[in-house]
Amino acid sequence: MATIIKNKNKNGDVISFRIKIYKGVDRNGKELPPYLKTVKVPKGISERQLKKLIEKETASFEIECKGLMIESNNIRFDEFVDKAMELKKLSGVELSTLSRYQNMLDNRILPAFGHWKVKDITGNHLNKFYKSLSEAGTNKKQSDKGLSQKTVLEYHRLISSILEEARRQHLIAFNPAKDIKVSSSVSKTPNYYQSDEIEKIKKAFQKESIKWRTIGFLMLQYGGRRAEYTGLKYKSIDFKNHILTIDSCVLYNSKDGVYEKDYTKARKARSLPMSKEIEDMLRLYLFWLDGEKARYGDDWIETDYIFTGEKGGLMNPDVITRQFKRITDKNRKTDPDFPHINPHAFRHTVASTLISKGVDVVSAAAYIGDVPTTVSTRYAHTITEAKLKAFQEMNTVIFG
Numbered sequence: 001m002a003t004i005i006k007n008k009n010k011n012g013d014v015i016s017f018r019i020k021i022y023k024g025v026d027r028n029g030k031e032l033p034p035y036l037k038t039v040k041v042p043k044g045i046s047e048r049q050l051k052k053l054i055e056k057e058t059a060s061f062e063i064e065c066k067g068l069m070i071e072s073n074n075i076r077f078d079e080f081v082d083k084a085m086e087l088k089k090l091s092g093v094e095l096s097t098l099s100r101y102q103n104m105l106d107n108r109i110l111p112a113f114g115h116w117k118v119k120d121i122t123g124n125h126l127n128k129f130y131k132s133l134s135e136a137g138t139n140k141k142q143s144d145k146g147l148s149q150k151t152v153l154e155y156h157r158l159i160s161s162i163l164e165e166a167r168r169q170h171l172i173a174f175n176p177a178k179d180i181k182v183s184s185s186v187s188k189t190p191n192y193y194q195s196d197e198i199e200k201i202k203k204a205f206q207k208e209s210i211k212w213r214t215i216g217f218l219m220l221q222y223g224g225r226r227a228e229y230t231g232l233k234y235k236s237i238d239f240k241n242h243i244l245t246i247d248s249c250v251l252y253n254s255k256d257g258v259y260e261k262d263y264t265k266a267r268k269a270r271s272l273p274m275s276k277e278i279e280d281m282l283r284l285y286l287f288w289l290d291g292e293k294a295r296y297g298d299d300w301i302e303t304d305y306i307f308t309g310e311k312g313g314l315m316n317p318d319v320i321t322r323q324f325k326r327i328t329d330k331n332r333k334t335d336p337d338f339p340h341i342n343p344h345a346f347r348h349t350v351a352s353t354l355i356s357k358g359v360d361v362v363s364a365a366a367y368i369g370d371v372p373t374t375v376s377t378r379y380a381h382t383i384t385e386a387k388l389k390a391f392q393e394m395n396t397v398i399f400g
Contacts, residue, residue, distance in 0.1 A: 002058045014050060016040045019058050021065045035065045052092060059090035064169060075171060077121065077162075078114035081105060084162045094261075099253035101158055108133070109159065118166050123176045130156060130182060149183060156182040192348040197339040204331050204338070212323055214285040215307065219343060222272055223350025223368045226317035226343045227251050231260070233304045237274075237282060244278070245271045246369065250305060250314050258314040270369055351375060 003020040021035040039057045041050060063083065085105075089098060105114075112129050113121060132138070133155060134146040147155075160177035167175045193201065198220070205216035215229055227249035236245045247269030249261045274282075286306065293300045293312070301312035309315050324341040331338040347368055354364040355375075365375040 019061050037061045056091040084165045096253040099255045153182045191345045192352045210285045210288045214281045219346040223347040226320045230315045230317045242274045252316045
């Protein structure tokens with residue numbers, strides 16, 4: 001059992017903490033000196049962040065002290081990976097992320113060098129592995145191509161994090177992945193819809209069932225993430241005060257299936273105004289949903305969420321992408337130039353539109369549920385255009 005001793009400064013802020021773990025007693029019954037570890041606390045972190053830091057460091061130290069980590073120079077990479085993944089889980093890494101990591105490990109990383117000893121893995125080995133990922137035939141979706149640079153970079157980051165944990169556990173003296181530079185693909189301007197494309201998409205949504213019409217227009221209006229719409233609950237809708245609150249998600253991964261996730265403090269809940277058009281659409285949808293409940297009767301799976309599976313229960317956010325592809329394919333039969341309806345493109349469209357209309361970055365970020373620094377970087381092209389427009393307006397005022 002771990003004991004946590006917090007060290008505070010004169011202002012009462014925690015500047016470090018010591019983890020103390022009982023080691024046991026000797027053959028004479030005398031208590032052995034405990035395992036001790038001191039961790040410095042970064043300045044300015046919140047209570048929630050401090051709690052997570054303590055939980056993560058304690059979990060890691062307990063595993064180290066209890067011998068769950070095989071303290072041997074002969075430990076193989078696949079043996080160590082299981083423990084490293086356990087640490088990631090204990091530290092609060094998202095389930096869907098853990099599932100993706102495990103797939104990367106099982107499908108490519110472990111077959112390549114899982115049998116090697118951790119101490120024998122070198123930067124040269126890693127470079128050869130990354131090169132193999134880029135070779136033609138490794139991309140399952142496009143058999144004549146390799147994985148994208150962005151995907152290769154994701155593999156590198158996962159391997160580097162695992163080897164860094166091995167370094168922290170004193171299994172290796174240094175992390176061989178640290179000195180390797182894997183460039184990401186060239187950053188592209190975010191995909192967003194032009195006004196004529198938005199008109200086409202709106203008309204297409206109007207022809208769909210009330211369920212997909214409602215989801216489509218919510219995305220057009222608010223630019224949120226797929227999982228935020230599958231995460232909308234009855235309590236999210238306040239018709240009296242005309243407010244829609246986004247504060248939870250419904251996610252999916254192949255291991256755990258569909259599951260619920262409340263917002264962390266880092267991703268703040270946001271309350272957004274609802275227009276009469278959005279409210280009318282939601283009322284009509286909820287009326288239709290009541291009819292579906294009555295139709296399925298005892299077979300209906302009751303849930304707090306408003307967007308559900310066919311017979312109730314949680315809805316996989318991937319269904320939204322599949323339905324939007326269906327709508328795209330259907331409309332391209334009569335209009336080859338019909339835009340590809342991509343859920344994330346709505347997010348880019350809303351952010352770009354807000355900024356181009358003069359909304360400040362902080363407000364635009366709060367509206368779509370992102371951080372200002374990300375918005376500033378991702379939509380720099382739009383911000384530049386907005387600045388040019390502002391300059392032209394001021395130039396007209398001053399010089400006519």
